[in-house]
Amino acid sequence: xxxxxxxxxxxxxxxxxxxxxxxxxxxxxxxxxxxxxxxxxxxxxxxxxxxxxxxxxxxxxxxxxxxxxxxxxxxxxxxxxxxxxxxxxxxxxxxxxxxxxxxxxxxxxxxxxxxxxxxxxxxxxxxxxxxxxxxxxxxxxxxxxxxxxxxxxxxxxxxxxxxxxxxxxxxxxxxxxxxxxxxxxxxxxxxxxxxxxxxxxxxxxxxxxxxxxxxxxxxxxxxxxxxxxxxxxxxxxxxxxxxxxxxxxxxxxxxxxxxxxxxxxxxxxxxxxxxxxxxxxxxxxxxxxxxxxxxxxxxxxxxxxxxxxxxxxxxxxxxxxxxxxxxxxxxxxxxxxxxxxxxxxxxxxxxxxxxxxxxxxxxxxxxxxxxxxxxxxxxxxxxxxxxxxxxxxxxxxxxxxxxxxxxxxxxxxxxxxxxxxxxxxxxxxxxxxxxxxxxxxxxxxxxxxxxxxxxxxxxxxxxxxxxxxxxxxxxxxxxxxxxxxxxxxxxxxxxxxxxxxxxxxxxxxxxxxxxxxx
Numbered sequence: 173x174x175x176x177x178x179x180x181x182x183x184x185x186x187x188x189x190x191x192x193x194x195x196x197x198x199x200x201x202x203x204x205x206x207x208x209x210x211x212x213x214x215x216x217x218x219x220x221x222x223x224x225x226x227x228x229x230x231x232x233x234x235x236x237x238x239x240x241x242x243x244x245x246x247x248x249x250x251x252x253x254x255x256x257x258x259x260x261x262x263x264x265x266x267x268x269x270x271x272x273x274x275x276x277x278x279x280x281x282x283x284x285x286x287x288x289x290x291x292x293x294x295x296x297x298x299x300x301x302x303x304x305x306x307x308x309x310x311x312x313x314x315x316x317x318x319x320x321x322x323x324x325x326x327x328x329x330x331x332x333x334x335x336x337x338x339x340x341x342x343x344x345x346x347x348x349x350x351x352x353x354x355x356x357x358x359x360x361x362x363x364x365x366x367x368x369x370x371x372x373x374x375x376x377x378x379x380x381x382x383x384x385x386x387x388x389x390x391x392x393x394x395x396x397x398x399x400x401x402x403x404x405x406x407x408x409x410x411x412x413x414x415x416x417x418x419x420x421x422x423x424x425x426x427x428x429x430x431x432x433x434x435x436x437x438x439x440x441x442x443x444x445x446x447x448x449x450x451x452x453x454x455x456x457x458x459x460x461x462x463x464x465x466x467x468x469x470x471x472x473x474x475x476x477x478x479x480x481x482x483x484x485x486x487x488x489x490x491x492x493x494x495x496x497x498x499x500x501x502x503x504x505x506x507x508x509x510x511x512x513x514x515x516x517x518x519x520x521x522x523x524x525x526x527x528x529x530x531x532x533x534x535x536x537x538x539x540x541x542x543x544x545x546x547x548x549x550x551x552x553x554x555x556x557x558x559x560x561x562x563x564x565x566x567x568x569x570x571x572x573x574x575x576x577x578x579x580x581x582x583x584x585x586x587x588x589x590x591x592x593x594x595x596x597x598x599x600x601x602x603x604x605x606x607x608x609x610x611x612x613x614x615x616x617x618x619x620x621x622x623x624x625x626x627x628x629x630x631x632x633x634x635x636x637x638x639x640x641x642x643x644x645x646x647x648x649x650x651x652x653x654x655x656x657x658x659x660x661x662x663x664x665x666x667x668x669x670x671x672x673x674x675x676x677x678x679x680x681x682x683x684x685x686x687x688x689x690x
Contacts, residue, residue: 173203176292176299179272182206183288183303183332185218193218194225201226205268208233208257209305210285211240211373220245223256230268234276235259236284236415243373243405263322265291280308280317281508282374283412287318289328299565300328302522306531307334309514310345310507313381314409316417318510324521329565331524335554337484338536339512339543342505349382352504356479357388359502360454364477369461369494375481376402376458377409378506380430380439383456385423389437394455397442398430401460406430479504485533487606512540519546526563529554535603592624649673652681 174181182193182203193202206229208216219231219241233241238259242250260266265275271293276286285305292299302323309317342348359366370376376398383389383396398406406429409416413424423429432439442457450457454475478498480490482505495501510518519527527550529537537554546552555561581594598604607613607626614625648654648671653661659671663679 174290174301174303176272176290176301177294179269179292180204181290184209184215184305185222186212186214186216187218190218190221190225193222201229203229205229205274206231207274207288207303208237208241209279209288209303210234210282211237211243212282212306212371213244215305216241217244220254220256223254227256231257232260232274233257234284234286235261236412237286238284239412240284240373240405240408243401243408246372246401246404262286277322278316278319279305280310280312280315280510281306283315283409283415285315287323289326300326301330301332302326302328302524304331304333304518306336306509307518308508309510309517311417312345312508313349313378313385314416314420318518320518320521323518326522328522328524330526330528330563331519331522332528332530333515333518334509334531335515335529335537335540336509336532337507337511337515338532339539340484340536341513342484342507342511345507348506349386352506353382353386353388355502355504356383356456359477360392360394360456363454364475364500365450365454366456366477366479367498368456368458368479370402370458370481372401372460373405374508375506376460377406377430379458380406381420383437384430384432384439391436394437395453396437396439396456396458397450398439399442399457399459402458403430403441476500477502481505485536512543515540516543516545519550524550525565526551526553528561535601645674646676646680646682647673648675648677648680650680650683652683654683 174183180203182205185193185206185208202222206219206222208219208231210216210233222229223231238257241257242248242253245253260274260276262276262278265273267273273291273293275289275291277289279285279287285307287302287304287307290301290303292301304318307318308315309320311317343351356366368376368379370379380396380398410429413421413429420429427435428439430439431441437456442459476498477500478490478494479502480488482488482503484505488503490501527546529540529552534554534556540546541552541554551563553561553563579595579598581592584591584593606628610627610629612627614627616623616625648659648666651659651661653659653664654671654673659666659669659677661667661679661681664677666675666677
């Protein structure tokens with residue numbers, strides 16, 4: 173909830189239960205205006221209930237978001253869905269009331285996602301606030317990144333932006349897509365079928381475009397099945413094609429964007445009639461994560477792989493009833509938000525006075541407010557839920573005390589090992605339990621810095637399982653002497669060394685399992 177002069181603006185409404193808004197309202201309605209940045213449920217799920225409670229309350233969003241919003245309420249038919257959202261064009265300033273205006277800019281992340289610039293024209297000066305919602309500077313398959321040049325040197329008084337990934341740095345989105353495509357290709361080549369549980373909007377359509385356009389799968393004789401809710405999102409995307417990047421529109425001129433049973437790989441809608449045939453040959457199923465069905469894996473469970481998305485800052489929570497159905501579970505990560513480098517890049521280009529971090533783990537937001545390169549230039553805030561933040565503009569500001577995130581350590585170099593001794597105070601951080609869960613760490617160089625990462629129980633279990641690799645390949649993973657990720661063949665140059673499963677050498681000797689598959 174934002175107050176600029178006499179105006180009250182609600183920025184997104186991602187709560188299922190809107191009673192806090194009803195209970196605290198002392199006027200005829202809880203806000204004067206509502207803006208929705210994008211159609212994901214955690215930003216939009218409460219809008220319908222808010223409209224039903226206050227039919228006269230204006231709700232604004234981009235043109236694409238306004239058409240995607242109904243996907244959040246699949247129980248309501250399109251004919252019964254009220255048209256409660258007023259669509260706005262990109263980069264067109266509108267007057268909301270006298271002295272108050274708004275402008276939408278594309279924010280990346282999801283088709284239609286918007287950053288909102290609000291201006292309040294007071295008698296003494298004009299106040300400016302920029303709210304990013306979820307934003308992504310990089311291009312994805314179906315969405316162009318936030319156009320940083322359009323916001324450069326905007327100099328708002330206040331910037332409210334998300335910190336979903338904290339200060340972490342992630343590989344480029346295209347690199348992550350290539351890594352995932354390679355793992356999918358290996359699984360399919362090895363005879364596995366794949367289930368991707370996804371939200372109905374965003375990730376499912378991105379995976380479809382990856383499978384449709386990546387060179388690993390072009391012309392490949394496989395079926396891609398899409399369940400009902402994800403396919404509904406695909407159908408609306410097709411209606412919005414003129415709003416998509418030029419590259420996507422060009423692709424659609426030569427072949428269907430989604431539904432295609434003529435060009436391989438074939439993309440088809442999944443119904444209960446097709447379910448019994450899914451295990452006849454390797455395929456890919458993309459299903460809404462809340463409505464996945466037992467029918468997807470009942471027929472040959474050992475031939476299926478579950479690919480579950482990782483979400484930085486949040487614990488990996490695979491429903492036990494789903495995980496128990498699969499003998500093989502893989503996790504993957506495709507960045508959908510800007511990482512620490514993207515966050516600081518946006519701040520330095522926009523050049524605000526106040527920065528408010530929201531939408532992220534409190535620990536991740538604290539990490540961002542501890543960055544010296546930000547603390548020395550901007551007034552930083554990461555308020556907890558329900559906290560009133562008053563922002564003096566152009567006045568003296570004292571930076572509040574921030575939690576300590578640096579710890580003293582000593583390094584001792586011994587004859588056969590290196591000991592790194594860290595202060596005991598590090599264990600008070602809630603992240604320590606996850607880091608020290610197994611007592612194993614992975615150590616790597618990152619430039620001039622040495623990075624330590626805790627190894628989870630799942631990673632240790634996966635290391636002990638058979639990896640996915642082509643069944644016809646004469647490689648270490650198919651060799652009789654491959655034991656515990658090491659070569660045990662005295663005739664090999666790799667004897668007693670740790671080897672990768674896809675490695676090979678002249679003295680390869682097929683294992684019994686390899687001969688059986690051959």
